[in-house]
Amino acid sequence: MTPEQAAWFAQTFDRLVGNVGQAVLGKSQVIRLALTCMLAEGHLLLEDAPGTGKTAMARAIAASVQGSHNRIQFTPDLLPSDVTGVTIYDQNTGKFDFHKGPIFASIVLADEINRASPKTQSALLEVMEEGQVTVDGVRHSVGDPFMVVATQNPIEQAGTYRLPEAQLDRFLMKTSVGYPDHASTVEILQGSSVKDRSLALQPLITTKAVTEMSALAHTVYTDTAVLEYVSRLAEETRNAPEARIGVSVRGALALVRCTKVWAAAHGRNYVLPDDVKDLAQPVWAHRFVLDPEAEFAGAQPDIILGRILSDVAAPQERVSA
Incomplete structure:
Protein backbone atom coordinates (compact mmCIF):
# COMPACT_ATOMS: atom_id res chain seq x y z
CA MET A 1 0.00 0.00 0.00
CA THR A 2 1.34 3.40 -1.00
CA PRO A 3 0.89 6.50 1.19
CA GLU A 4 -1.57 7.84 -1.39
CA GLN A 5 -3.64 4.67 -1.20
CA ALA A 6 -3.55 4.82 2.60
CA ALA A 7 -4.83 8.41 2.51
CA TRP A 8 -7.68 7.40 0.17
CA PHE A 9 -8.52 4.41 2.38
CA ALA A 10 -8.71 6.60 5.50
CA GLN A 11 -10.85 9.20 3.74
CA THR A 12 -13.30 6.58 2.47
CA PHE A 13 -13.38 4.88 5.87
CA ASP A 14 -14.18 8.16 7.64
CA ARG A 15 -16.98 8.86 5.15
CA LEU A 16 -18.47 5.44 5.88
CA VAL A 17 -18.24 6.07 9.63
CA GLY A 18 -20.00 9.41 9.21
CA ASN A 19 -22.72 7.90 7.03
CA VAL A 20 -23.46 5.04 9.43
CA GLY A 21 -23.26 7.53 12.29
CA GLN A 22 -26.37 9.28 10.92
CA ALA A 23 -28.37 6.19 11.87
CA VAL A 24 -26.47 5.21 15.03
CA LEU A 25 -25.81 8.44 16.89
CA GLY A 26 -22.88 8.93 19.25
CA LYS A 27 -21.27 5.55 18.59
CA SER A 28 -18.37 6.33 16.23
CA GLN A 29 -15.95 3.98 18.01
CA VAL A 30 -18.30 1.00 17.74
CA ILE A 31 -18.99 1.86 14.10
CA ARG A 32 -15.26 1.96 13.39
CA LEU A 33 -14.87 -1.47 14.95
CA ALA A 34 -17.78 -2.86 12.91
CA LEU A 35 -16.42 -1.47 9.64
CA THR A 36 -12.95 -2.76 10.51
CA CYS A 37 -14.50 -6.18 11.06
CA MET A 38 -16.22 -6.04 7.67
CA LEU A 39 -13.10 -4.92 5.78
CA ALA A 40 -11.05 -7.59 7.55
CA GLU A 41 -13.57 -10.10 6.14
CA GLY A 42 -14.80 -11.19 9.55
CA HIS A 43 -17.97 -11.41 11.61
CA LEU A 44 -19.15 -9.39 14.58
CA LEU A 45 -20.77 -10.50 17.85
CA LEU A 46 -22.68 -7.82 19.77
CA GLU A 47 -23.58 -8.62 23.36
CA ASP A 48 -25.94 -5.92 24.48
CA ALA A 49 -29.34 -5.14 25.93
CA PRO A 50 -32.32 -4.74 23.59
CA GLY A 51 -32.98 -1.34 22.06
CA THR A 52 -29.39 -0.10 21.75
CA GLY A 53 -29.32 0.15 17.94
CA LYS A 54 -27.81 -3.17 16.88
CA THR A 55 -30.28 -3.72 14.03
CA ALA A 56 -30.00 -0.10 12.91
CA MET A 57 -26.22 -0.38 12.69
CA ALA A 58 -26.37 -3.53 10.55
CA ARG A 59 -28.89 -1.91 8.20
CA ALA A 60 -26.88 1.31 8.03
CA ILE A 61 -23.68 -0.54 7.10
CA ALA A 62 -25.50 -2.48 4.37
CA ALA A 63 -27.06 0.72 3.02
CA SER A 64 -23.71 2.56 3.02
CA VAL A 65 -22.00 -0.09 0.88
CA GLN A 66 -24.98 -0.66 -1.45
CA GLY A 67 -25.38 -4.17 -0.12
CA SER A 68 -28.32 -6.36 0.81
CA HIS A 69 -29.45 -6.91 4.39
CA ASN A 70 -31.41 -9.72 6.05
CA ARG A 71 -32.47 -10.21 9.64
CA ILE A 72 -32.92 -13.66 11.17
CA GLN A 73 -34.76 -13.85 14.48
CA PHE A 74 -33.29 -16.86 16.24
CA THR A 75 -35.80 -18.88 18.26
CA PRO A 76 -35.71 -22.38 19.82
CA ASP A 77 -37.79 -23.83 16.96
CA LEU A 78 -35.65 -22.35 14.16
CA LEU A 79 -34.28 -25.05 11.86
CA PRO A 80 -30.93 -25.04 9.99
CA SER A 81 -32.83 -24.99 6.67
CA ASP A 82 -34.62 -21.83 7.81
CA VAL A 83 -31.20 -20.17 7.78
CA THR A 84 -29.37 -21.73 4.84
CA PHE A 98 -32.58 -24.49 -4.39
CA HIS A 99 -34.46 -21.76 -2.53
CA LYS A 100 -31.98 -19.49 -0.80
CA GLY A 101 -32.35 -18.77 2.88
CA PRO A 102 -31.89 -15.39 4.59
CA ILE A 103 -28.16 -16.08 5.05
CA PHE A 104 -27.66 -14.99 1.43
CA ALA A 105 -27.08 -11.27 1.94
CA SER A 106 -24.18 -8.85 2.30
CA ILE A 107 -24.97 -8.10 5.95
CA VAL A 108 -26.91 -10.69 7.96
CA LEU A 109 -28.22 -9.81 11.40
CA ALA A 110 -28.51 -12.97 13.51
CA ASP A 111 -30.67 -11.57 16.28
CA GLU A 112 -30.43 -13.28 19.69
CA ILE A 113 -28.33 -16.08 18.27
CA ASN A 114 -28.09 -17.85 21.64
CA ARG A 115 -31.84 -18.55 21.62
CA ALA A 116 -31.53 -21.10 18.80
CA SER A 117 -30.60 -24.73 19.38
CA PRO A 118 -26.95 -25.79 18.96
CA LYS A 119 -27.93 -27.63 15.76
CA THR A 120 -29.16 -24.40 14.19
CA GLN A 121 -26.21 -22.43 15.53
CA SER A 122 -23.85 -24.91 13.90
CA ALA A 123 -25.50 -24.23 10.52
CA LEU A 124 -23.62 -20.94 10.56
CA LEU A 125 -20.17 -22.49 11.01
CA GLU A 126 -19.51 -23.35 7.37
CA VAL A 127 -20.92 -20.17 5.91
CA MET A 128 -19.05 -17.96 8.40
CA GLU A 129 -15.74 -19.68 7.74
CA GLU A 130 -15.92 -20.41 4.01
CA GLY A 131 -18.62 -18.07 2.67
CA GLN A 132 -20.73 -20.92 1.33
CA VAL A 133 -23.44 -23.35 2.35
CA THR A 134 -23.77 -26.98 1.33
CA VAL A 135 -27.29 -28.31 0.81
CA ASP A 136 -27.86 -31.84 -0.50
CA GLY A 137 -24.20 -32.05 -1.45
CA VAL A 142 -23.15 -16.35 -0.43
CA GLY A 143 -21.12 -13.77 -2.35
CA ASP A 144 -18.66 -11.11 -1.32
CA PRO A 145 -18.66 -9.10 0.88
CA PHE A 146 -20.42 -11.11 3.56
CA MET A 147 -20.64 -10.38 7.27
CA VAL A 148 -22.73 -11.86 10.06
CA VAL A 149 -23.64 -9.45 12.84
CA ALA A 150 -24.90 -11.66 15.66
CA THR A 151 -26.45 -10.38 18.87
CA GLN A 152 -27.12 -11.90 22.24
CA ASN A 153 -28.75 -10.53 25.37
CA PRO A 154 -26.36 -10.74 28.35
CA ILE A 155 -29.12 -10.14 30.91
CA GLU A 156 -31.70 -12.82 30.24
CA GLN A 157 -30.26 -16.36 30.09
CA ALA A 158 -33.44 -18.41 30.54
CA GLY A 159 -34.17 -20.54 27.49
CA THR A 160 -30.87 -19.78 25.81
CA TYR A 161 -28.04 -21.97 24.53
CA ARG A 162 -24.55 -20.74 25.27
CA LEU A 163 -22.40 -20.46 22.14
CA PRO A 164 -19.69 -23.14 22.14
CA GLU A 165 -16.07 -22.01 22.11
CA ALA A 166 -15.54 -23.30 18.56
CA GLN A 167 -18.30 -21.00 17.29
CA LEU A 168 -17.20 -18.02 19.37
CA ASP A 169 -13.79 -18.36 17.73
CA ARG A 170 -15.46 -17.84 14.33
CA PHE A 171 -16.36 -14.28 15.29
CA LEU A 172 -13.58 -11.87 14.48
CA MET A 173 -14.72 -9.35 17.10
CA LYS A 174 -17.03 -9.09 20.06
CA THR A 175 -18.15 -5.75 21.41
CA SER A 176 -21.24 -3.88 22.58
CA VAL A 177 -23.06 -0.81 21.32
CA GLY A 178 -24.15 0.52 24.71
CA TYR A 179 -26.53 3.34 25.42
CA PRO A 180 -25.87 6.73 23.78
CA ASP A 181 -24.72 9.73 25.77
CA HIS A 182 -27.10 12.43 26.93
CA ALA A 183 -26.74 14.72 23.90
CA SER A 184 -27.18 11.84 21.43
CA THR A 185 -30.22 10.57 23.34
CA VAL A 186 -31.86 14.00 23.14
CA GLU A 187 -31.17 14.13 19.39
CA ILE A 188 -32.69 10.67 18.95
CA LEU A 189 -35.78 11.72 20.89
CA GLN A 190 -36.13 14.85 18.77
CA GLY A 191 -36.33 12.65 15.70
CA SER A 192 -38.76 10.19 17.24
CA SER A 193 -41.04 10.47 14.19
CA VAL A 194 -38.37 8.71 12.12
CA LYS A 195 -38.72 5.01 12.86
CA ASP A 196 -35.55 3.88 11.06
CA ARG A 197 -32.85 6.42 10.21
CA SER A 198 -30.96 3.89 8.10
CA LEU A 199 -33.70 3.98 5.43
CA ALA A 200 -32.69 7.54 4.52
CA LEU A 201 -29.01 6.70 3.97
CA GLN A 202 -27.49 6.85 0.52
CA PRO A 203 -24.81 4.34 -0.56
CA LEU A 204 -21.29 5.77 -0.60
CA ILE A 205 -19.47 2.85 -2.22
CA THR A 206 -20.37 -0.38 -3.95
CA THR A 207 -19.86 -3.88 -2.63
CA LYS A 208 -17.12 -4.27 -5.25
CA ALA A 209 -15.28 -1.32 -3.68
CA VAL A 210 -15.55 -3.04 -0.28
CA THR A 211 -13.83 -6.10 -1.74
CA GLU A 212 -11.13 -3.89 -3.24
CA MET A 213 -10.58 -2.12 0.10
CA SER A 214 -10.26 -5.49 1.85
CA ALA A 215 -7.67 -6.62 -0.69
CA LEU A 216 -5.81 -3.32 -0.31
CA ALA A 217 -5.72 -3.69 3.47
CA HIS A 218 -3.89 -7.01 3.08
CA THR A 219 -0.94 -5.09 1.62
CA VAL A 220 -0.38 -2.96 4.75
CA TYR A 221 3.16 -3.52 6.00
CA THR A 222 3.55 -5.34 9.31
CA ASP A 223 7.05 -5.43 10.74
CA THR A 224 8.45 -8.64 12.20
CA ALA A 225 8.77 -6.93 15.59
CA VAL A 226 5.01 -6.30 15.65
CA LEU A 227 4.31 -9.92 14.68
CA GLU A 228 6.59 -11.11 17.47
CA TYR A 229 4.71 -8.81 19.84
CA VAL A 230 1.38 -10.39 18.85
CA SER A 231 2.88 -13.85 19.27
CA ARG A 232 4.19 -13.05 22.77
CA LEU A 233 0.80 -11.67 23.79
CA ALA A 234 -0.95 -14.80 22.52
CA GLU A 235 1.50 -17.03 24.42
CA GLU A 236 0.88 -15.07 27.62
CA THR A 237 -2.87 -15.59 27.31
CA ARG A 238 -2.27 -19.35 27.23
CA ASN A 239 0.04 -19.13 30.24
CA ALA A 240 -2.31 -17.00 32.32
CA PRO A 241 -3.28 -18.89 35.49
CA GLU A 242 -6.94 -17.92 35.12
CA ALA A 243 -7.24 -19.24 31.54
CA ARG A 244 -7.98 -22.84 30.67
CA ILE A 245 -7.60 -22.07 26.96
CA GLY A 246 -5.93 -18.92 25.66
CA VAL A 247 -5.81 -17.31 22.23
CA SER A 248 -5.27 -19.71 19.33
CA VAL A 249 -3.16 -19.15 16.25
CA ARG A 250 -6.38 -18.31 14.42
CA GLY A 251 -7.00 -15.62 17.01
CA ALA A 252 -3.50 -14.21 16.48
CA LEU A 253 -4.07 -14.14 12.72
CA ALA A 254 -7.40 -12.40 13.29
CA LEU A 255 -5.71 -9.65 15.29
CA VAL A 256 -3.09 -9.08 12.58
CA ARG A 257 -5.80 -8.83 9.91
CA CYS A 258 -7.71 -6.29 11.97
CA THR A 259 -4.63 -4.17 12.74
CA LYS A 260 -3.91 -3.84 9.03
CA VAL A 261 -7.37 -2.41 8.40
CA TRP A 262 -7.12 -0.24 11.53
CA ALA A 263 -3.79 1.18 10.38
CA ALA A 264 -5.12 1.94 6.89
CA ALA A 265 -8.21 3.55 8.43
CA HIS A 266 -5.85 5.97 10.18
CA GLY A 267 -4.03 6.81 6.94
CA ARG A 268 -0.98 4.62 7.52
CA ASN A 269 0.48 1.90 5.32
CA TYR A 270 2.18 0.22 8.29
CA VAL A 271 1.01 -1.28 11.58
CA LEU A 272 2.02 0.15 14.96
CA PRO A 273 2.08 -1.64 18.32
CA ASP A 274 -0.63 0.80 19.42
CA ASP A 275 -2.92 -0.73 16.78
CA VAL A 276 -2.46 -4.09 18.49
CA LYS A 277 -3.29 -2.55 21.88
CA ASP A 278 -6.39 -0.82 20.48
CA LEU A 279 -7.88 -4.03 19.07
CA ALA A 280 -6.69 -6.74 21.47
CA GLN A 281 -9.80 -6.50 23.66
CA PRO A 282 -12.53 -6.76 20.99
CA VAL A 283 -10.64 -9.41 18.99
CA TRP A 284 -9.37 -11.61 21.83
CA ALA A 285 -11.55 -11.27 24.95
CA HIS A 286 -14.28 -13.64 23.72
CA ARG A 287 -11.71 -16.31 22.79
CA PHE A 288 -10.73 -16.92 26.41
CA VAL A 289 -11.95 -20.06 28.14
CA LEU A 290 -11.56 -19.32 31.83
CA ASP A 291 -10.80 -21.87 34.49
CA PRO A 292 -14.10 -22.61 36.32
CA GLU A 293 -12.65 -21.71 39.72
CA ALA A 294 -11.20 -18.45 38.40
CA GLU A 295 -14.49 -17.59 36.71
CA PHE A 296 -16.37 -18.32 39.93
CA ALA A 297 -13.93 -16.05 41.77
CA GLY A 298 -14.82 -13.19 39.41
CA ALA A 299 -12.03 -13.30 36.84
CA GLN A 300 -12.87 -11.45 33.61
CA PRO A 301 -11.14 -11.81 30.22
CA ASP A 302 -10.85 -8.06 29.65
CA ILE A 303 -9.08 -7.56 32.98
CA ILE A 304 -6.69 -10.44 32.24
CA LEU A 305 -5.95 -9.00 28.80
CA GLY A 306 -5.33 -5.57 30.27
CA ARG A 307 -2.80 -7.03 32.67
CA ILE A 308 -1.04 -8.92 29.87
CA LEU A 309 -0.89 -5.81 27.68
CA SER A 310 0.73 -3.87 30.51
CA ASP A 311 3.20 -6.65 31.36
CA VAL A 312 4.45 -7.49 27.85
CA ALA A 313 6.75 -4.78 26.50
CA ALA A 314 5.80 -3.43 23.08
CA PRO A 315 8.41 -2.77 20.35
CA GLN A 316 9.83 0.70 20.79
CA GLU A 317 11.08 1.46 17.29
CA ARG A 318 8.84 1.73 14.30
CA VAL A 319 10.12 0.25 11.08
CA SER A 320 8.10 1.10 7.98
CA ALA A 321 8.26 -0.20 4.45
Whole structure:
Protein backbone atom coordinates (compact mmCIF):
# COMPACT_ATOMS: atom_id res chain seq x y z
CA MET A 1 0.00 0.00 0.00
CA THR A 2 1.34 3.40 -1.00
CA PRO A 3 0.89 6.50 1.19
CA GLU A 4 -1.57 7.84 -1.39
CA GLN A 5 -3.64 4.67 -1.20
CA ALA A 6 -3.55 4.82 2.60
CA ALA A 7 -4.83 8.41 2.51
CA TRP A 8 -7.68 7.40 0.17
CA PHE A 9 -8.52 4.41 2.38
CA ALA A 10 -8.71 6.60 5.50
CA GLN A 11 -10.85 9.20 3.74
CA THR A 12 -13.30 6.58 2.47
CA PHE A 13 -13.38 4.88 5.87
CA ASP A 14 -14.18 8.16 7.64
CA ARG A 15 -16.98 8.86 5.15
CA LEU A 16 -18.47 5.44 5.88
CA VAL A 17 -18.24 6.07 9.63
CA GLY A 18 -20.00 9.41 9.21
CA ASN A 19 -22.72 7.90 7.03
CA VAL A 20 -23.46 5.04 9.43
CA GLY A 21 -23.26 7.53 12.29
CA GLN A 22 -26.37 9.28 10.92
CA ALA A 23 -28.37 6.19 11.87
CA VAL A 24 -26.47 5.21 15.03
CA LEU A 25 -25.81 8.44 16.89
CA GLY A 26 -22.88 8.93 19.25
CA LYS A 27 -21.27 5.55 18.59
CA SER A 28 -18.37 6.33 16.23
CA GLN A 29 -15.95 3.98 18.01
CA VAL A 30 -18.30 1.00 17.74
CA ILE A 31 -18.99 1.86 14.10
CA ARG A 32 -15.26 1.96 13.39
CA LEU A 33 -14.87 -1.47 14.95
CA ALA A 34 -17.78 -2.86 12.91
CA LEU A 35 -16.42 -1.47 9.64
CA THR A 36 -12.95 -2.76 10.51
CA CYS A 37 -14.50 -6.18 11.06
CA MET A 38 -16.22 -6.04 7.67
CA LEU A 39 -13.10 -4.92 5.78
CA ALA A 40 -11.05 -7.59 7.55
CA GLU A 41 -13.57 -10.10 6.14
CA GLY A 42 -14.80 -11.19 9.55
CA HIS A 43 -17.97 -11.41 11.61
CA LEU A 44 -19.15 -9.39 14.58
CA LEU A 45 -20.77 -10.50 17.85
CA LEU A 46 -22.68 -7.82 19.77
CA GLU A 47 -23.58 -8.62 23.36
CA ASP A 48 -25.94 -5.92 24.48
CA ALA A 49 -29.34 -5.14 25.93
CA PRO A 50 -32.32 -4.74 23.59
CA GLY A 51 -32.98 -1.34 22.06
CA THR A 52 -29.39 -0.10 21.75
CA GLY A 53 -29.32 0.15 17.94
CA LYS A 54 -27.81 -3.17 16.88
CA THR A 55 -30.28 -3.72 14.03
CA ALA A 56 -30.00 -0.10 12.91
CA MET A 57 -26.22 -0.38 12.69
CA ALA A 58 -26.37 -3.53 10.55
CA ARG A 59 -28.89 -1.91 8.20
CA ALA A 60 -26.88 1.31 8.03
CA ILE A 61 -23.68 -0.54 7.10
CA ALA A 62 -25.50 -2.48 4.37
CA ALA A 63 -27.06 0.72 3.02
CA SER A 64 -23.71 2.56 3.02
CA VAL A 65 -22.00 -0.09 0.88
CA GLN A 66 -24.98 -0.66 -1.45
CA GLY A 67 -25.38 -4.17 -0.12
CA SER A 68 -28.32 -6.36 0.81
CA HIS A 69 -29.45 -6.91 4.39
CA ASN A 70 -31.41 -9.72 6.05
CA ARG A 71 -32.47 -10.21 9.64
CA ILE A 72 -32.92 -13.66 11.17
CA GLN A 73 -34.76 -13.85 14.48
CA PHE A 74 -33.29 -16.86 16.24
CA THR A 75 -35.80 -18.88 18.26
CA PRO A 76 -35.71 -22.38 19.82
CA ASP A 77 -37.79 -23.83 16.96
CA LEU A 78 -35.65 -22.35 14.16
CA LEU A 79 -34.28 -25.05 11.86
CA PRO A 80 -30.93 -25.04 9.99
CA SER A 81 -32.83 -24.99 6.67
CA ASP A 82 -34.62 -21.83 7.81
CA VAL A 83 -31.20 -20.17 7.78
CA THR A 84 -29.37 -21.73 4.84
CA GLY A 85 -32.23 -22.56 2.48
CA VAL A 86 -33.86 -25.71 1.19
CA THR A 87 -34.05 -27.77 -2.00
CA ILE A 88 -37.60 -28.21 -3.34
CA TYR A 89 -38.78 -30.48 -6.14
CA ASP A 90 -40.43 -28.59 -9.02
CA GLN A 91 -43.08 -30.77 -10.68
CA ASN A 92 -43.22 -28.55 -13.77
CA THR A 93 -39.54 -28.93 -14.62
CA GLY A 94 -38.93 -32.26 -12.96
CA LYS A 95 -35.87 -30.83 -11.20
CA PHE A 96 -34.87 -29.85 -7.69
CA ASP A 97 -34.53 -26.10 -7.19
CA PHE A 98 -32.58 -24.49 -4.39
CA HIS A 99 -34.46 -21.76 -2.53
CA LYS A 100 -31.98 -19.49 -0.80
CA GLY A 101 -32.35 -18.77 2.88
CA PRO A 102 -31.89 -15.39 4.59
CA ILE A 103 -28.16 -16.08 5.05
CA PHE A 104 -27.66 -14.99 1.43
CA ALA A 105 -27.08 -11.27 1.94
CA SER A 106 -24.18 -8.85 2.30
CA ILE A 107 -24.97 -8.10 5.95
CA VAL A 108 -26.91 -10.69 7.96
CA LEU A 109 -28.22 -9.81 11.40
CA ALA A 110 -28.51 -12.97 13.51
CA ASP A 111 -30.67 -11.57 16.28
CA GLU A 112 -30.43 -13.28 19.69
CA ILE A 113 -28.33 -16.08 18.27
CA ASN A 114 -28.09 -17.85 21.64
CA ARG A 115 -31.84 -18.55 21.62
CA ALA A 116 -31.53 -21.10 18.80
CA SER A 117 -30.60 -24.73 19.38
CA PRO A 118 -26.95 -25.79 18.96
CA LYS A 119 -27.93 -27.63 15.76
CA THR A 120 -29.16 -24.40 14.19
CA GLN A 121 -26.21 -22.43 15.53
CA SER A 122 -23.85 -24.91 13.90
CA ALA A 123 -25.50 -24.23 10.52
CA LEU A 124 -23.62 -20.94 10.56
CA LEU A 125 -20.17 -22.49 11.01
CA GLU A 126 -19.51 -23.35 7.37
CA VAL A 127 -20.92 -20.17 5.91
CA MET A 128 -19.05 -17.96 8.40
CA GLU A 129 -15.74 -19.68 7.74
CA GLU A 130 -15.92 -20.41 4.01
CA GLY A 131 -18.62 -18.07 2.67
CA GLN A 132 -20.73 -20.92 1.33
CA VAL A 133 -23.44 -23.35 2.35
CA THR A 134 -23.77 -26.98 1.33
CA VAL A 135 -27.29 -28.31 0.81
CA ASP A 136 -27.86 -31.84 -0.50
CA GLY A 137 -24.20 -32.05 -1.45
CA VAL A 138 -24.28 -28.88 -3.59
CA ARG A 139 -22.27 -25.83 -2.57
CA HIS A 140 -23.77 -22.36 -2.86
CA SER A 141 -21.66 -19.22 -2.41
CA VAL A 142 -23.15 -16.35 -0.43
CA GLY A 143 -21.12 -13.77 -2.35
CA ASP A 144 -18.66 -11.11 -1.32
CA PRO A 145 -18.66 -9.10 0.88
CA PHE A 146 -20.42 -11.11 3.56
CA MET A 147 -20.64 -10.38 7.27
CA VAL A 148 -22.73 -11.86 10.06
CA VAL A 149 -23.64 -9.45 12.84
CA ALA A 150 -24.90 -11.66 15.66
CA THR A 151 -26.45 -10.38 18.87
CA GLN A 152 -27.12 -11.90 22.24
CA ASN A 153 -28.75 -10.53 25.37
CA PRO A 154 -26.36 -10.74 28.35
CA ILE A 155 -29.12 -10.14 30.91
CA GLU A 156 -31.70 -12.82 30.24
CA GLN A 157 -30.26 -16.36 30.09
CA ALA A 158 -33.44 -18.41 30.54
CA GLY A 159 -34.17 -20.54 27.49
CA THR A 160 -30.87 -19.78 25.81
CA TYR A 161 -28.04 -21.97 24.53
CA ARG A 162 -24.55 -20.74 25.27
CA LEU A 163 -22.40 -20.46 22.14
CA PRO A 164 -19.69 -23.14 22.14
CA GLU A 165 -16.07 -22.01 22.11
CA ALA A 166 -15.54 -23.30 18.56
CA GLN A 167 -18.30 -21.00 17.29
CA LEU A 168 -17.20 -18.02 19.37
CA ASP A 169 -13.79 -18.36 17.73
CA ARG A 170 -15.46 -17.84 14.33
CA PHE A 171 -16.36 -14.28 15.29
CA LEU A 172 -13.58 -11.87 14.48
CA MET A 173 -14.72 -9.35 17.10
CA LYS A 174 -17.03 -9.09 20.06
CA THR A 175 -18.15 -5.75 21.41
CA SER A 176 -21.24 -3.88 22.58
CA VAL A 177 -23.06 -0.81 21.32
CA GLY A 178 -24.15 0.52 24.71
CA TYR A 179 -26.53 3.34 25.42
CA PRO A 180 -25.87 6.73 23.78
CA ASP A 181 -24.72 9.73 25.77
CA HIS A 182 -27.10 12.43 26.93
CA ALA A 183 -26.74 14.72 23.90
CA SER A 184 -27.18 11.84 21.43
CA THR A 185 -30.22 10.57 23.34
CA VAL A 186 -31.86 14.00 23.14
CA GLU A 187 -31.17 14.13 19.39
CA ILE A 188 -32.69 10.67 18.95
CA LEU A 189 -35.78 11.72 20.89
CA GLN A 190 -36.13 14.85 18.77
CA GLY A 191 -36.33 12.65 15.70
CA SER A 192 -38.76 10.19 17.24
CA SER A 193 -41.04 10.47 14.19
CA VAL A 194 -38.37 8.71 12.12
CA LYS A 195 -38.72 5.01 12.86
CA ASP A 196 -35.55 3.88 11.06
CA ARG A 197 -32.85 6.42 10.21
CA SER A 198 -30.96 3.89 8.10
CA LEU A 199 -33.70 3.98 5.43
CA ALA A 200 -32.69 7.54 4.52
CA LEU A 201 -29.01 6.70 3.97
CA GLN A 202 -27.49 6.85 0.52
CA PRO A 203 -24.81 4.34 -0.56
CA LEU A 204 -21.29 5.77 -0.60
CA ILE A 205 -19.47 2.85 -2.22
CA THR A 206 -20.37 -0.38 -3.95
CA THR A 207 -19.86 -3.88 -2.63
CA LYS A 208 -17.12 -4.27 -5.25
CA ALA A 209 -15.28 -1.32 -3.68
CA VAL A 210 -15.55 -3.04 -0.28
CA THR A 211 -13.83 -6.10 -1.74
CA GLU A 212 -11.13 -3.89 -3.24
CA MET A 213 -10.58 -2.12 0.10
CA SER A 214 -10.26 -5.49 1.85
CA ALA A 215 -7.67 -6.62 -0.69
CA LEU A 216 -5.81 -3.32 -0.31
CA ALA A 217 -5.72 -3.69 3.47
CA HIS A 218 -3.89 -7.01 3.08
CA THR A 219 -0.94 -5.09 1.62
CA VAL A 220 -0.38 -2.96 4.75
CA TYR A 221 3.16 -3.52 6.00
CA THR A 222 3.55 -5.34 9.31
CA ASP A 223 7.05 -5.43 10.74
CA THR A 224 8.45 -8.64 12.20
CA ALA A 225 8.77 -6.93 15.59
CA VAL A 226 5.01 -6.30 15.65
CA LEU A 227 4.31 -9.92 14.68
CA GLU A 228 6.59 -11.11 17.47
CA TYR A 229 4.71 -8.81 19.84
CA VAL A 230 1.38 -10.39 18.85
CA SER A 231 2.88 -13.85 19.27
CA ARG A 232 4.19 -13.05 22.77
CA LEU A 233 0.80 -11.67 23.79
CA ALA A 234 -0.95 -14.80 22.52
CA GLU A 235 1.50 -17.03 24.42
CA GLU A 236 0.88 -15.07 27.62
CA THR A 237 -2.87 -15.59 27.31
CA ARG A 238 -2.27 -19.35 27.23
CA ASN A 239 0.04 -19.13 30.24
CA ALA A 240 -2.31 -17.00 32.32
CA PRO A 241 -3.28 -18.89 35.49
CA GLU A 242 -6.94 -17.92 35.12
CA ALA A 243 -7.24 -19.24 31.54
CA ARG A 244 -7.98 -22.84 30.67
CA ILE A 245 -7.60 -22.07 26.96
CA GLY A 246 -5.93 -18.92 25.66
CA VAL A 247 -5.81 -17.31 22.23
CA SER A 248 -5.27 -19.71 19.33
CA VAL A 249 -3.16 -19.15 16.25
CA ARG A 250 -6.38 -18.31 14.42
CA GLY A 251 -7.00 -15.62 17.01
CA ALA A 252 -3.50 -14.21 16.48
CA LEU A 253 -4.07 -14.14 12.72
CA ALA A 254 -7.40 -12.40 13.29
CA LEU A 255 -5.71 -9.65 15.29
CA VAL A 256 -3.09 -9.08 12.58
CA ARG A 257 -5.80 -8.83 9.91
CA CYS A 258 -7.71 -6.29 11.97
CA THR A 259 -4.63 -4.17 12.74
CA LYS A 260 -3.91 -3.84 9.03
CA VAL A 261 -7.37 -2.41 8.40
CA TRP A 262 -7.12 -0.24 11.53
CA ALA A 263 -3.79 1.18 10.38
CA ALA A 264 -5.12 1.94 6.89
CA ALA A 265 -8.21 3.55 8.43
CA HIS A 266 -5.85 5.97 10.18
CA GLY A 267 -4.03 6.81 6.94
CA ARG A 268 -0.98 4.62 7.52
CA ASN A 269 0.48 1.90 5.32
CA TYR A 270 2.18 0.22 8.29
CA VAL A 271 1.01 -1.28 11.58
CA LEU A 272 2.02 0.15 14.96
CA PRO A 273 2.08 -1.64 18.32
CA ASP A 274 -0.63 0.80 19.42
CA ASP A 275 -2.92 -0.73 16.78
CA VAL A 276 -2.46 -4.09 18.49
CA LYS A 277 -3.29 -2.55 21.88
CA ASP A 278 -6.39 -0.82 20.48
CA LEU A 279 -7.88 -4.03 19.07
CA ALA A 280 -6.69 -6.74 21.47
CA GLN A 281 -9.80 -6.50 23.66
CA PRO A 282 -12.53 -6.76 20.99
CA VAL A 283 -10.64 -9.41 18.99
CA TRP A 284 -9.37 -11.61 21.83
CA ALA A 285 -11.55 -11.27 24.95
CA HIS A 286 -14.28 -13.64 23.72
CA ARG A 287 -11.71 -16.31 22.79
CA PHE A 288 -10.73 -16.92 26.41
CA VAL A 289 -11.95 -20.06 28.14
CA LEU A 290 -11.56 -19.32 31.83
CA ASP A 291 -10.80 -21.87 34.49
CA PRO A 292 -14.10 -22.61 36.32
CA GLU A 293 -12.65 -21.71 39.72
CA ALA A 294 -11.20 -18.45 38.40
CA GLU A 295 -14.49 -17.59 36.71
CA PHE A 296 -16.37 -18.32 39.93
CA ALA A 297 -13.93 -16.05 41.77
CA GLY A 298 -14.82 -13.19 39.41
CA ALA A 299 -12.03 -13.30 36.84
CA GLN A 300 -12.87 -11.45 33.61
CA PRO A 301 -11.14 -11.81 30.22
CA ASP A 302 -10.85 -8.06 29.65
CA ILE A 303 -9.08 -7.56 32.98
CA ILE A 304 -6.69 -10.44 32.24
CA LEU A 305 -5.95 -9.00 28.80
CA GLY A 306 -5.33 -5.57 30.27
CA ARG A 307 -2.80 -7.03 32.67
CA ILE A 308 -1.04 -8.92 29.87
CA LEU A 309 -0.89 -5.81 27.68
CA SER A 310 0.73 -3.87 30.51
CA ASP A 311 3.20 -6.65 31.36
CA VAL A 312 4.45 -7.49 27.85
CA ALA A 313 6.75 -4.78 26.50
CA ALA A 314 5.80 -3.43 23.08
CA PRO A 315 8.41 -2.77 20.35
CA GLN A 316 9.83 0.70 20.79
CA GLU A 317 11.08 1.46 17.29
CA ARG A 318 8.84 1.73 14.30
CA VAL A 319 10.12 0.25 11.08
CA SER A 320 8.10 1.10 7.98
CA ALA A 321 8.26 -0.20 4.45
